[in-house]
Each structure stands twice: as structure tokens, then as C-alpha cells.
Amino acid sequence: MAETGAATLVAAGERRGAHEGFGRRVARRFAQHRLALAGLLVIVALFLASALAPVLAPYDPNRVNPLERHQAPFSPSHLLGTDEVGRDVLSRLLYAGRVSLTVGFAAMIVTIVVGSLVGVVAAYYGGLVDTILMRLADVFLSFPTIYLLLVLAAFVRPSVLSITLIVGATAWMEVARIVRAQFLSIKAQDFVTAARALGASAPRIMLRELLPNGMAPIIVAATLNVANAILAESYISFLGYGIQPPQASWGIMLNNAQDFFTRAPWLAILPGVAITLAVLSFNFVGDGLRDALDPHQRRR
Amino acid sequence: MNLEFLVRRLIQMIPLLIAISILGFSMMHLAPGGPLALYTLNPSVTAEDVARIEELWGLNEPLPVQYLTWASNMFTGDFGNSFRGGAEVRHLIVERIPATVELMGASYAIAILLGFAIGALGALRQYSIFDYLATTGALVTLSIPTFWFGLMVIFVFAEQLGWIPSGGYQSLGRGGGGLIDRLHHLVAPASVLGLVLTAQWSRYFRSSILDVTGQDYVRTAHAKGLRRGTVLRRHVLRNAILPIIALAGVQLPAVFSGALVAESVFGWAGMGRLFLDALTYRDYPVLMALLMITAFLVVIGNLLADIALGIADPKIRTG
Numbered sequence: 248m249a250e251t252g253a254a255t256l257v258a259a260g261e262r263r264g265a266h267e268g269f270g271r272r273v274a275r276r277f278a279q280h281r282l283a284l285a286g287l288l289v290i291v292a293l294f295l296a297s298a299l300a301p302v303l304a305p306y307d308p309n310r311v312n313p314l315e316r317h318q319a320p321f322s323p324s325h326l327l328g329t330d331e332v333g334r335d336v337l338s339r340l341l342y343a344g345r346v347s348l349t350v351g352f353a354a355m356i357v358t359i360v361v362g363s364l365v366g367v368v369a370a371y372y373g374g375l376v377d378t379i380l381m382r383l384a385d386v387f388l389s390f391p392t393i394y395l396l397l398v399l400a401a402f403v404r405p406s407v408l409s410i411t412l413i414v415g416a417t418a419w420m421e422v423a424r425i426v427r428a429q430f431l432s433i434k435a436q437d438f439v440t441a442a443r444a445l446g447a448s449a450p451r452i453m454l455r456e457l458l459p460n461g462m463a464p465i466i467v468a469a470t471l472n473v474a475n476a477i478l479a480e481s482y483i484s485f486l487g488y489g490i491q492p493p494q495a496s497w498g499i500m501l502n503n504a505q506d507f508f509t510r511a512p513w514l515a516i517l518p519g520v521a522i523t524l525a526v527l528s529f530n531f532v533g534d535g536l537r538d539a540l541d542p543h544q545r546r547r
Numbered sequence: 548m549n550l551e552f553l554v555r556r557l558i559q560m561i562p563l564l565i566a567i568s569i570l571g572f573s574m575m576h577l578a579p580g581g582p583l584a585l586y587t588l589n590p591s592v593t594a595e596d597v598a599r600i601e602e603l604w605g606l607n608e609p610l611p612v613q614y615l616t617w618a619s620n621m622f623t624g625d626f627g628n629s630f631r632g633g634a635e636v637r638h639l640i641v642e643r644i645p646a647t648v649e650l651m652g653a654s655y656a657i658a659i660l661l662g663f664a665i666g667a668l669g670a671l672r673q674y675s676i677f678d679y680l681a682t683t684g685a686l687v688t689l690s691i692p693t694f695w696f697g698l699m700v701i702f703v704f705a706e707q708l709g710w711i712p713s714g715g716y717q718s719l720g721r722g723g724g725g726l727i728d729r730l731h732h733l734v735a736p737a738s739v740l741g742l743v744l745t746a747q748w749s750r751y752f753r754s755s756i757l758d759v760t761g762q763d764y765v766r767t768a769h770a771k772g773l774r775r776g777t778v779l780r781r782h783v784l785r786n787a788i789l790p791i792i793a794l795a796g797v798q799l800p801a802v803f804s805g806a807l808v809a810e811s812v813f814g815w816a817g818m819g820r821l822f823l824d825a826l827t828y829r830d831y832p833v834l835m836a837l838l839m840i841t842a843f844l845v846v847i848g849n850l851l852a853d854i855a856l857g858i859a860d861p862k863i864r865t866g
Contacts, residue, residue: 386563387570388800389800390841391801481695482808516702519692519695523690527687
């Protein structure tokens with residue numbers, strides 16, 4: 248009797264597992280990760296705020312007003328105060344978010360595309376091609392990232408596009424290694440052979456077997472990459488080699504804030520809070536995705 | 548330590564170093580405007596002047612010739628002369644090494660001690676409140692831009708509280724340069740860099756110790772009745788320590804990057820600061836020298852990490 252009961256339970260469990268698709272299982276695990284969920288909400292909010300900047304911003308972000316310099320936050324007409332030439336800080340933060348988030352996302356895409364291409368080509372051809380590409384990754388990894396970023400940034404005309412490409416060019420190596428390892432290990436795994444033996448078509452194998460099993464580390468890397476790209480852009484712009492004024496990015500808003508520490512500390516505090524909030528959210532989401540996508544994760 | 552492993556590993560370094568030097572060299576020379584961008588764009592510098600400078604610096608030679616001259620000079624420790632002021636690059640860099648070594652050394656010390664303590668406690672009390680706070684806190688710290696973290700430290704501890712100097716390597720004038728004075732200047736940049744590294748490393752230490760506690764020999768040690776403390780000391784920590792040494796080597800590029808950021812914010816007169824100054828003036832010989840030196844040290848750091856791991860795990864040596 249007890250055996251039958253156990254067997255029924257196992258069967259029920261399997262049936263539930265079979266009915267709950269991969270996407271739903273991931274979503275359920277992700278939702279259990281409260282900080283990741285909060286991170287996702289913050290990211291959505293930041294995106295909406297940046298996208299709606301023209302609607303939400305109370306002023307033109309570049310409107311200079313010498314009469315209203317260094318207004319403290321919560322002043323009657325400026326919620327987050329004004330900077331050294333009287334520009335509205337809230338408006339600038341909103342518009343800066345557009346630039347910073349765009350660079351973060353676009354650089355991530357560059358990283359993933361270049362990294363995946365290098366990884367797949369290396370794993371597919373193997374031999375000399377593999378050796379050359381992976382040694383190239385070693386070469387790039389031998390330079391401290393910031394040194395490489397700054398040299399490249401200092402030698403090209405700075406723009407959103409060039410900064411994006413530079414950040415991507417210095418970050419593809421990790422993705423290339425992950426993709427290569429994934430490609431090599433999945434190709435040789437039993438379930439892929441089994442699926443093929445069962446007569447599954449190539450697209451089915453790729454969609455149902457390779458994609459869910461191979462994408463997880465790439466998705467996680469992509470999320471963390473956005474965080475790192477936002478950090479990289481902010482530092483390059485802070486030093487003056489990135490986004491050029493009058494265009495605003497969170498990094499460049501900090502560029503000369505140090506000179507006004509005593510008079511206007513909010514100029515140094517607010518953009519940094521914005522960067523930290525965005526980066527932290529992407530890191531939390533990345534962490535949550537890592538847990539949710541890991542098939543070995545024990546059920547909670 | 549197996550000698551053959553060491554020799555093979557040393558030989559593997561050579562093509563990597565050559566590739567690094569070629570990449571660094573091409574980066575500088577393929578840059579729009581090239582090494583003379585600063586002069587060609589300056590209206591007060593005539594075309595004849597530019598030609599003279601090119602002649603003087605050997606910039607009109609074919610690129611492969613320039614590369615070979617540069618690489619062989621660099622091999623003998625001759626990095627050429629600064630475009631700005633003409634001082635010997637070697638001299639400029641040697642001057643800055645102590646400051647960077649002090650900063651990186653102090654940060655390494657903070658990060659290893661604090662990171663190990665936090666990581667070990669988190670691993671031994673896995674899923675406890677401490678573990679949760681430590682891992683979350685680490686993620687928060689890693690999300691704060693280091694340069695802004697530095698700015699906030701200056702704002703709070705130098706501007707508001709007046710506990711620390713707002714920057715620099717030592718006080719100017721009388722009373723400057725003493726040991727206490729220099730330590731006083733070191734506290735803030737080393738703490739900022741040290742905390743950022745701590746955040747990163749406590750996570751590695753945690754998983755490194757968790758790896759070891761999951762091993763069969765640890766279970767055996769527990770099973771044969773050894774006390775918890777003895778197992779920790781003799782089996783767990785001893786085996787977790789080498790991966791930690793390896794981490795210190797592998798993380799060298801991150802520490803160099805972090806040191807540059809800390810130096811830029813705190814006005815710390817080290818190699819990172821020299822790099823940024825050289826960048827402002829497109830001072831190619833200095834930039835090239837610093838790029839090559841840091842990359843070379845990173846390669847050495849990886850070698851040391853491999854050796855540490857080779858001692859820890861005999862399987863790697865044969866690999």
C-alpha cells in the first residue's frame with residue numbers, strides 16, 4: 248500500500264514538473280528571490296523615467312539660468328536643486344539616465360554578440376582557430392580593464408556609439424569563454440544524443456534542449472554585463488573621456504561635482520545614487536536569474 | 548613542485564607576452580592622429596616642426612621597424628623618453644612605484660583579512676542571517692562606483708568631519724612625509740579599495756570554503772570523530788588557503804584597475820595617476836610603458852596563481 252502511495256506521489260510530481268514549462272518554472276523561482284524582483288521593478292521604473300524624460304522633466308536639461316545657481320533640493324521650483332550654472336538637476340538626471348542606460352544595454356549587446364561569435368567559432372572549428380581566439384581573449388584579459396578602456400576612449404572621438412563599442416570591446420572575453428565551454432559540453436551530452444535518437448528535429452533540439460540548457464549562463468552574464476557597462480561608462484565620462492557636455496550622463500554629472508562639495512553636496516550625491524541604484528538592480532536581477540535558471544538548484 | 552610544469556608554464560608565457568606587446572603597440576599607432584595628434588592639431592606647431600619631431604622619435608620608420616626597435620628597447624628596460632618634458636620614462640615610473648605598491652599592498656591586506664573572515668563565517672554558517680547580510684552587503688558594495696565611493700568618503704570624512712586629508716600622498720611643507728603623515732593619507736584610499744576588494748573576495752572565499760567542506764575527506768574527518776575545530780583547522784582551512792593565494796594572483800588586473808580609480812580620486816601620486824596624466828597629454832611612451840608593465844605583472848600574477856593551484860591540486864600539474 249505504502250509503495251503504491253509513494254509511486255503515485257512520484258508520478259504526480261513528475262506530471263506537475265512536466266506540465267510546468269521551463270519559462271514558468273524560472274519565473275516562479277525568480278519571483279521567490281525578493282531582491283531580484285525589487286531590482287526588476289527598479290529597472291522598469293528607471294527605464295520608464297528615462298523614456299518619458301521629455302514628459303516628466305520639469306525643465307530643459309540644458310537650460311542655463313545664472314540667477315538660480317546652486318539651489319538646494321526641495322527648493323520651490325527645483326525638486327532636486329540646480330547645478331553650478333542653474334540647470335535643473337532632476338531634468339538632467341532623467342536625460343542622463345537615457346544615455347547611461349542606452350550605453351549599458353548597447354554595450355551588453357556588443358559584448359554578447361562578439362563573445363558568442365568568438366566562443367561558437369572557437370568551439371566549432373577547434374584546433375588552431377580555437378587556440379588563436381582563446382589566446383586573443385587571454386591577451387585582452389592581461390590588461391587591467393580600466394587601462395584598456397581609458398587608452399581606447401582617449402584616442403577616439405567620444406560619442407555614445409564609440410563609448411558603447413569600447414566598453415563592449417573590453418568585455419567580450421568572459422562571454423566568449425562561457426559560450427565556448429557551453430557549446431563544447433552541451434554538444435557531447437547524453438540528452439542531446441537522446442533527443443536526436445528519438446527523432447527530434449534540429450530546430451526542436453536547439454529550442455527545447457540546447458537553448459534552455461545553454462542560455463542560462465549567457466543570460467546571467469548579459470545582465471551582470473549591463474551593470475558593469477554602466478559602471479565603466481560612468482567612470483570614463485567622469486574623467487572626461489566619455490560622453491561630452493552639454494549632453495548629460497550620470498558619470499559626467501559627477502565630473503566637476505568635487506569642486507562644489509561644500510556649496511552643493513547634492514551635485515555629488517544624486518548622480519552617484521542613480522548609478523548605484525541602476526547597477527545594484529541589474530546585479531540583483533543577475534543573481535536572481537542565476538538561481539532561477541540553475542537546473543541543479545534545489546526546489547525551495 | 549614539479550620542475551617540468553614550471554618550465555612549460557614559463558615557455559607558454561612568451562607568445563602571450565609578444566601578443567600583448569603587439570596589441571599594445573598597434574592600439575597606440577592605429578589611434579586616429581597617431582602619436583603626434585597633439586602636435587598636428589596645434590596651430591602654432593608648423594609642418595616642419597612635426598617632421599622634425601617625427602625624425603627625432605623615429606616615427607617615420609615603417610611600423611614593423613618601429614615595433615622591433617621599441618620591443619627590443621623595452622626588453623632591456625629602456626622605455627624611451629617622455630614626449631612631455633623629455634624625462635626618462637623608466638625614471639618617471641620608478642618614482643611612482645612605491646606609492647602604488649603601498650596602496651595596493653594595504654588594500655590587499657585589508658581585503659584578504661576581512662574578506663577571509665567574512666567569507667569563512669558565511670560559509671560555516673551558511674544561510675544564516677550573517678551569511679545573508681554579508682552576501683547582500685557584498686553585492687551592494689560592488690554596485691557602488693568606486694570613484695563615487697571615494698568622493699563620498701572625502702565628502703564625509705575629510706570635508707565634514709575633518710578626520711583625514713582630502714587627498715594627496717603626503718602633506719606639503721613642514722611635517723610632511725613622515726611615516727604617520729603618510730599613513731594618515733593612506734587610510735582613506737586603502738580603505739576604499741580594500742573594501743571593494745573585500746566585497747568581491749569574501750564571495751570567493753565563501754565558495755572556496757564551501758567547496759572544501761563538501762569534500763569526502765572532510766566528511767571522513769568528521770566521521771572518525773575529530774572535533775569540529777580540529778577539522779576546520781587541519782582539513783578545511785589548510786585546503787582552502789591555496790585557492791585564496793591563487794585568487795590574489797588572478798585578481799591582479801582588478802586591483803590595478805581599482806588602484807587607478809582610487810589614485811585618481813584621492814590624488815595619490817602612484818602609477819595610476821601617472822597614467823592619467825600621460826593620457827591627458829597623449830604621452831605615448833609613458834602610456835605604452837605602463838600598459839606593458841601592468842600586463843606583464845598580470846601575466847606573472849597568473850603564473851604564481853597557477854603554481855599555487857598546482858601545489859594545492861596535483862591533477863592540475865599534469866594537465
